[in-house]
Amino acid sequence: MIKFLDLHKINNRFRDAFQASFSKSLDDAHFILGQNVTAFENEFAAYCGTEHCVGTANGLDALTLILKGYVELGKLQKGDKVIVPANTFIATILSVLHAELVPVLVEPDADTYNISIHTDKSIFIGAKAIIMVHLYGQLADAEYFKKIAKDYNCLLIEDAAQAHGAVANSQIPNSKSQELIVKSQKPKANKAGNLSDAAAFSFYPTKNLGALGDGGAVTTSDSELVEVIKLLRNYGSIEKYTNKIIGFNSRLDDMQAAFLRIKLETLDKDNERRRDIAKAYLRGITNSKIKLPFYDGSKNHVFYAFVIEVDDRALFTAFLDKNQIEWLIHYPIPPHQQEALQGFSYNNLPLTEKIHKRIISLPMSPVMTEQDIQTVIDVLNTY
Ligand SMILES: Cc1ncc(COP(=O)(O)O)c(C=O)c1O
Secondary structure (H helix, E strand, O other): OEOOOOHHHHHHOOHHHHHHHHHHHHHHOOOEOOHHHHHHHHHHHHHHOOOEEEEEOOHHHHHHHHHHHHHHOOOOOOOOEEEEEOOOOHHHHHHHHHOOOEEEEEOEOOOOOOEOOOOOHHHHOOEEEEEEEOHHHEOOOHHHHHHHHHHOOOEEEEEOOOOOOOEOOOOOOOHHHHHHOOOOOOOOOOEOOOOOOEEEEEOOOOOOOOOOOOOEEEEEOOHHHHHHHHHHOEOOOOOOOOOOOOOOEOOOEHHHHHHHHHHHOOHHHHHHHHHHHHHHHHHHOOOOOOEOOOOOOOOOEOOOOEEEEOOOHHHHHHHHHHOOEOOEOOOOOOHHHOHHHOOOOOOOOHHHHHHHHHEEEEOOOOOOOHHHHHHHHHHHHOO
16 A cells, blocks of 8 residues: 555654654643743744744644734734635635635636736726735745735735645746846745745644644744734733733644754755655656646645645546555545535636546655655556
8 A cells, every 4th residue: 555645754754853842841840831832933934034932722723823923013903805826725814714714716827826927907906915825835826916915905825734845946036137136145035934024834643744733833024923923822921910902812833843943954855855755746747647746847846745646546546556556636626515514605617627536646655665655656647
């Protein structure tokens, strides 16, 4: 059986370090917002190239607290429109609803599955925020949406739950501005987490940077927003038993922060391995019945998922089952067709609906062996 994602094998690589870290935490007994949270926040902000990182309980809360934070700051008002890709995990849309804002769903690009740069611009009129989801680990076109956000006076937010460590291709938007950059002023790498006003990450165990439980974070260089999110995640309080605003309990667990610090060191290497596996699949799978994903060969993709399309999915998944290859669907039902999201009005979303019927995710993880990869390729070529 080729596993879709062998979490045991992934985490077993760090067993000794995890155990040492657990023992230390047990001795320190500072379980809530302890030194591991602060250290991880500093390390992850430095990794993403932002001034700040605030740990949260999970990725959904990271998104929700960004939006609620902007509401607290008066930059968003209840009922404001937020542009969200229709083709995403439901959490992106839930965060908008939890913040009492109105999601406006837009169709993806048929090749990258990300929010399309060909979206009719009239949809941005009156919108107050845009959430770019870097779906499956591939960066959305941040340069384009930064411009849109500026032109339409919108906040730009990243849902980077699937894209830890992805680096944008164009560090410099165009050749004219390139001339203006003095050699010594090297621009910071444009990376998931620093491509917008604020970004949300999930450290759900299956993510490229996954904890041993739930976890999330916001990265941003907006100090005002950071102050509010630090209040919101902790009952509206910075000073114990003094509550400034109506907050939540959504803190990153200190033990999870300790585990994440250990795994962060291997993230770039793991992402490189994922890209190598993707390249092997793209070279090796030559079956015309299978649509392979678009990939430009750069570091702008970290292959959280390797997603293919087929015409008859039921037939194909039965074939994979017979050949002992695990698969998943990210995601089988689009959010706007979920029972939970009935009662809202949406634009027509035929492309989103079509994609959801055709996609399948193949095994992808940094611990796959060469033999596993070759088996997947060989089996797919006989379909
Ligand atoms: C695109 C996207 N957004 C948001 C989330 C929510 O993250 P979490 O499960 O940590 O709440 C996830 C992951 O599950 C995700 O894949």
